[in-house]
Amino acid sequence: MANRTVQFEIKRQASPDGPAVWERFELEWRPGMNVISAMMEIAANPVTADGRPTTPITYDSNCLEEICGSCAMRINGKARMACSSLVDNLEQPIRLEPLSKFPLVRDLQVDRSVLFKNLMRVKAWVPVDGTYDLGSGPRVYPQQQEVNYPLSNCISCTCCMEVCPQFNEQTGFVGAATIAQVRLFNNHPTGKVLKEDRLRALAGDGGIQECGYAQNCVKACPKQIPLTNAIADVGRDVIGQKVKDWLRG
Amino acid sequence: MATPRIIVVGGGLAGLAAVIKIAEAGGSVDLFSIVPVKRSHSVCAQGGINAAKNLKGEGDTTWQHFDDTIYGGDFLANQTPVKAMCEAAPAIIDLLDRMGVPFNRTPEGLLDFRRFGGTLYNRTAFAGATTGQQLLYALDEQVRRYEAEGKVKKYEGWEFLSAIIDSKGVARGITALDLRSMELRAFAADAIILATGGIGAIFGKSTNSVVCTGSAQSAVFQQGVYYANGEFIQVHPTSIPGEDKLRLMSESARGEGGRVWVPRKAGDNRPAKQIPESERFYFLEEWYPKYGNLVPRDVATRAIHKVVYELGLGLDGQAMVYLDLTHIDRETLDRKLGGILEIYEKFVGVDPHVEPMKIFPGMHYTMGGLWVDFDQMTSVPGIFAAGECEYQYHGANRLGANSLVSCIFGGFHAGPNAMQYAKSLPAVEGDGGAAAELARQAEINKKLMNNEGSENPFRLWRELGQTMTEHATVIRQNKGLEKADAKIVELLDRFKRVNLSDKSQWANTSFAFARQLKNMLELSRTITQGAILRDESRGAHYKPDYPERNDEKFLKTTKASFTGTCEGPRFEYEDVDTQYITPRARRYDAAK
Numbered sequence: 001m002a003n004r005t006v007q008f009e010i011k012r013q014a015s016p017d018g019p020a021v022w023e024r025f026e027l028e029w030r031p032g033m034n035v036i037s038a039m040m041e042i043a044a045n046p047v048t049a050d051g052r053p054t055t056p057i058t059y060d061s062n063c064l065e066e067i068c069g070s071c072a073m074r075i076n077g078k079a080r081m082a083c084s085s086l087v088d089n090l091e092q093p094i095r096l097e098p099l100s101k102f103p104l105v106r107d108l109q110v111d112r113s114v115l116f117k118n119l120m121r122v123k124a125w126v127p128v129d130g131t132y133d134l135g136s137g138p139r140v141y142p143q144q145q146e147v148n149y150p151l152s153n154c155i156s157c158t159c160c161m162e163v164c165p166q167f168n169e170q171t172g173f174v175g176a177a178t179i180a181q182v183r184l185f186n187n188h189p190t191g192k193v194l195k196e197d198r199l200r201a202l203a204g205d206g207g208i209q210e211c212g213y214a215q216n217c218v219k220a221c222p223k224q225i226p227l228t229n230a231i232a233d234v235g236r237d238v239i240g241q242k243v244k245d246w247l248r249g
Numbered sequence: 250m251a252t253p254r255i256i257v258v259g260g261g262l263a264g265l266a267a268v269i270k271i272a273e274a275g276g277s278v279d280l281f282s283i284v285p286v287k288r289s290h291s292v293c294a295q296g297g298i299n300a301a302k303n304l305k306g307e308g309d310t311t312w313q314h315f316d317d318t319i320y321g322g323d324f325l326a327n328q329t330p331v332k333a334m335c336e337a338a339p340a341i342i343d344l345l346d347r348m349g350v351p352f353n354r355t356p357e358g359l360l361d362f363r364r365f366g367g368t369l370y371n372r373t374a375f376a377g378a379t380t381g382q383q384l385l386y387a388l389d390e391q392v393r394r395y396e397a398e399g400k401v402k403k404y405e406g407w408e409f410l411s412a413i414i415d416s417k418g419v420a421r422g423i424t425a426l427d428l429r430s431m432e433l434r435a436f437a438a439d440a441i442i443l444a445t446g447g448i449g450a451i452f453g454k455s456t457n458s459v460v461c462t463g464s465a466q467s468a469v470f471q472q473g474v475y476y477a478n479g480e481f482i483q484v485h486p487t488s489i490p491g492e493d494k495l496r497l498m499s500e501s502a503r504g505e506g507g508r509v510w511v512p513r514k515a516g517d518n519r520p521a522k523q524i525p526e527s528e529r530f531y532f533l534e535e536w537y538p539k540y541g542n543l544v545p546r547d548v549a550t551r552a553i554h555k556v557v558y559e560l561g562l563g564l565d566g567q568a569m570v571y572l573d574l575t576h577i578d579r580e581t582l583d584r585k586l587g588g589i590l591e592i593y594e595k596f597v598g599v600d601p602h603v604e605p606m607k608i609f610p611g612m613h614y615t616m617g618g619l620w621v622d623f624d625q626m627t628s629v630p631g632i633f634a635a636g637e638c639e640y641q642y643h644g645a646n647r648l649g650a651n652s653l654v655s656c657i658f659g660g661f662h663a664g665p666n667a668m669q670y671a672k673s674l675p676a677v678e679g680d681g682g683a684a685a686e687l688a689r690q691a692e693i694n695k696k697l698m699n700n701e702g703s704e705n706p707f708r709l710w711r712e713l714g715q716t717m718t719e720h721a722t723v724i725r726q727n728k729g730l731e732k733a734d735a736k737i738v739e740l741l742d743r744f745k746r747v748n749l750s751d752k753s754q755w756a757n758t759s760f761a762f763a764r765q766l767k768n769m770l771e772l773s774r775t776i777t778q779g780a781i782l783r784d785e786s787r788g789a790h791y792k793p794d795y796p797e798r799n800d801e802k803f804l805k806t807t808k809a810s811f812t813g814t815c816e817g818p819r820f821e822y823e824d825v826d827t828q829y830i831t832p833r834a835r836r837y838d839a840a841k
Contacts, residue, residue: 015755030492034596037492043759044707046750055751056707058758060284062458064494065592067382068288083493084595105429106756113405116285120397125390126349131273131661137346139358146584149351149377152386153588156287188349 004029007049007093008038010057016104024049024093035075035082035096036064057096059108066222069155072162073098073108079162081222099162112158118178122201126191138189151184151230153223160217160227172206176217176227179208183230186237199234199241208235252277253671255664256423256438258409258465260286262381262653263636264444265388266660267667272395276668279436280392281404281425283460287389290446290458291656294381295589296365296501297373298345298653300338304355304362309370311335316830316841318651321367321545322616322644323788323798323835325478325806327826330623330641334658341657342374348387352376353585363504363585367545367648369840378499378588384653408761409465412441412472412632413686419674420631421681424690428761431754433690435683439671442625442633442663443469444656448615450765451773452722453714455612456488456497466619466638467768470775474627475620476809476818477640479775483647483789484722486549487572488611489597495611496596498572499589500649502606503542505581508573509533509553510605511562518565521573521605532556537837544837547646547789550610554723557609564607573605612722614652616643616789617775620808625663626670633667635659640806645788697763702746706763709740709747713766717773725780725792734777738815741770774817775809782820783807800832 008025026049027041043056060070064083071082074097076090087094102110140148154177161167161175182198185191202208211231218227253276257264260282271278282289301314314335319326346352346360352374353361362371376383395401406428413422413435422437445465449457470476487502487509488495503509512519513530533552534541544552553570557563564570574582574590579602582590593601618640625633625641635656642655716736720729744767751759785799786792805822812819835841 014753032492032596034491034493040493040707043762044705044711053750055753056759058756062284062288062460063290063293064459064491065293065496066595067292067379067588067592068284068290068458070284070288086596086598109756113285116287116393119390120393123394123397125394126347126387127394128344128347128391131269131344133340133343134347136343136360140351140354141358142354142356145351145354152351152376152383153379155292155382156285185349190347191349 006033006038006087009093009095010108011097012057012107013104015106023054029087033087035085035087035094036061036071038087039082057108058106067155069157072157072159074100079159079220081157084222099158101162101167102158115156115158115161115175115177118174119181121174122178122182122198123194124178124181124185126185126188127194128190140189144187148184148187150225151180154180154225155223157222159220159222163216163220165214165216166210166212171210173210174202174206176231179234180225180227180230183234186234196241199238200245202234202238203242208238211235253439253668254279254437255667255671256281256436256441257444258423258441259289259444259446259636259638260405261289261291261444261446261636262385262388262656263660263663264442265385265392266657267442267444267635267664268401269388269391269395270661270664271668272400274665274668278401279404279438280401281407281409281423283406283408283428285405286392286403287386289385290461291385291653292382293456293458293497294653295378295497295499296504297363297375297380297650298342298384299365299372299648299650300342300374300654301335301370301372302339302342302360302362304359305371307370309372311338313370314338314372317368318642318648319644319830320835320841321648322646324644324800324804324827324832325481325787325825326642326644327623327806328829329826332829334642334655337658338654341654341661345384345387348391350376350383350387363501364543365504365649366500366543366549369540373504373650375501378501378586381653384657409445409468410690410764411468411686412629413681413683414472414629415677415681418629420629421677422683424686426761429756431757431760433687433694435687437677437681437683439674440631440633440667442635442667443619443638444634444636444660445638447637448769448772449612450710451713451769451776452612452717453711454495454718456485456495462765462769463772464765464768467772469619469627469629469632471771471811472629473811474629474632476617476772476775477620478617478779478807479615479772479809480779480783480807481616481645481789482612482722482776483546483614483616484550484610485613486546486553486610487608488613489593489606490609490611491596496592497613498593498606498608500546502572502574502586502589505585506574506577507542509542509549509570510573511556511564511570515561516566521571530562539840540837545646545648547791548837550723551791553610569607569609571605572608574601575603575605610723612718614647616640616645616647617779624666625659626666631670631674633663635663645790697747698749698752698760700747700749702748704743704747705750706747706759706766709743710766710769713737713740713770713773717776721776721780723791725790726794727781727792730777730781734774734781734817737770737773737777744770771811778817779807779809779820798835804832
């Protein structure tokens with residue numbers, strides 16, 4: 001019996017302004033194989049299904065445990081993490097494409113630094129006084145921790161931004177991940193001292209009002225973060241802040 | 250004088266901790282990282298961070314933490330820095346708590362603690378089963394705050410290639426490669442701090458992340474920095490074997506009551522649930538009644554190895570044993586271990602709430618690393634190191650949940666010390682050697698890019714990983730180690746004939762990998778040869794031919810220096826600082 005194989009179709013693009021081409025690969029099937037191990041196999045033997053030598057695939061990856069957020073890409077049309085995409089659960093040929101909403105670098109690698117800029121814009125941090133020993137932190141009850149912890153699990157993979165119809169150049173929308181971080185830091189006993197700054201940062205163009213409630217984000221999130229709840233909560237607070245600012249003149 | 254300019258290489262916990270201290274003290278930092286710092290390997294740490302805060306009324310003290318760490322490390326760690334770390338740990342937890350880390354809480358709103366391996370105290374603070382991720386994010390957020398204030402400049406997507414060292418042997422900056430444009434550049438600095446993490450890639454598959462190649466450590470090792478205790482490699486008892494890597498199954502699974510077992514009878518292939526208690530062999534609990542499933546990692550790893558390979562009791566005849574959580578209720582498991590159970594289910598396709606997990610030991614951590622003094626400075630003035638890339642805090646075996654605290658403590662220590670050093674540094678003469686170093690690197694790059702031959706770097710890497718895993722992990726025999734060392738020499742020779750299938754000058758991952766591979770090969774000899782020379786068993790280093798610890802001969806730090814010859818590194822030995830706790834026999838079958 002012939003060895004079982006796995007078929008891949010991978011979208012290649014050598015540079016941001018180069019042409020995109022599809023390459024087909026046929027690899028030997030192995031138990032437990034995921035999309036990353038397939039690309040590792042291609043790197044060790046860079047030959048297409050029709051026997052042409054090619055280059056190893058360029059893609060982002062690091063932890064391979066779905067916690068670093070690096071390896072997001074479109075797999076059979078769906079934005080997801082390559083490491084946790086097991087070959088046995090995917091329809092073949094498995095089609096790999098880069099995320100489409102971010103500047104392409106090469107092959108499956110894109111530039112997602114916009115998310116980190118957004119996090120800076122909303123001051124997604126707790127403004128501690130300093131790192132010297134100032135005693136213990138504020139009391140946080142388990143009920144509160146259980147709200148914050150899931151929000152803090154965001155791995156910055158940007159899947160929620162990729163699938164959002166409103167996340168594009170026209171709107172300049174910050175996207176669900178950033179809004180969820182605003183919810184997180186506004187809920188922290190010390191973090192909330194910057195609450196007004198954060199809400200104002202989300203009040204203008206590209207802010208929370210761009211959300212069209214498509215709810216794609218919450219379905220795409222590999223960490224099951226309650227993104228739509230966070231958007232609803234923060235949306236209410238942004239309106240409250242606007243009213244307050246208007247009354248204050 | 251002008252503001253000191255410090256370069257930090259690596260954006261994991263140690264690097265970010267150093268950056269924060271420098272920025273806070275008014276220094277200016279350039280932060281280099283291969284990946285966006287928020288994606289660093291520290292996110293993979295799961296179980297928790299140790300600090301003797303004694304919030305459970307057990308009478309825990311920082312001295313107990315110190316003693317457990319030294320004892321767990323089989324007395325190889327210098328005691329002064331370890332003592333300082335354990336004393337600083339409670340305040341580090343408080344700081345992280347103030348920064349907003351969502352640690353698990355008691356009903357009263359205080360920090361909750363759990364038990365980890367190698368101790369009898371509940372000393373480990375945790376944020377679910379993703380503590381490393383939560384800690385890294387807290388530091389990442391503080392660094393972003395300093396970045397917004399213009400005190401930190403990030404170079405993400407840049408790889409460190411080498412230190413720039415002047416004619417007096419003093420570091421004056423670094424060379425680095427932009428992994429997109431492939432541009433090579435020199436960056437000047439008054440001091441540099443390497444916080445470049447682990448070396449898992451030398452073993453092919455490990456629990457480490459893709460960037461953990463040890464390439465930066467190796468580069469400075471080849472430039473004259475000592476590498477210490479390289480032979481001490483931690484193999485984590487519980488990992489999930491995979492095609493692309495070995496995924497960690499946290500020690501916290503045992504800390505929360507997980508039990509390791511196999512069927513008593515070889516070949517008993519009934520489903521786990523149908524095997525009655527009396528026919529299960531809870532070998533850790535039987536062999537180590539005092540610590541049970543929470544013996545230190547080296548002890549648990551060797552026990553699993555023995556059960557599988559000597560007693561032939563692996564599940565279905567394979568190299569696997571059960572790690573069982575099914576006796577614990579779902580709600581508790583989800584609250585305390587949610588993250589890791591989800592990972593197991595995602596990658597294995599089996600629900601660990603219902604069926605015991607199948608696990609096996611996997612390469613996890615290097616206790617060895619760049620030699621540093623008590624101020625975190627290496628043997629080359631101006632090059633500091635912190636975190637897993639240096640050797641200082643774990644001796645011959647690291648205790649679970651001590652890595653996060655050692656990273657942060659090391660970074661907190663290295664940052665201010667680098668500032669202090671920079672303030673009294675004589676001005677640089679000329680360019681400090683930058684042009685010469687840049688030319689040397691450009692030459693290496695050109696040669697590699699134009700090299701002719703038939704070797705594929707990814708295939709050479711697989712061979713390296715296989716030989717290192719076979720000969721230099723759980724069980725070590727001098728014959729096997731010599732074989733591995735010879736194999737490395739062969740691979741170094743074949744590397745000369747590496748032919749990159751990608752010759753482009755844009756985001757060329759093969760090129761970057763080939764440079765890392767060369768460094769992995771050079772560094773791996775500190776492991777094989779260091780292990781050959783150490784004819785004893787201590788902590789993670791176990792030689793059946795020399796089963797006892799030999800303090801008379803080997804209560805010493807191994808220091809390797811690069812020679813550039815085919816014989817490999819030169820070795821010397823340094824006395825260990827044992828001024829506080831007199832070395833005693835290490836055993837876990839009884840209270841210590």
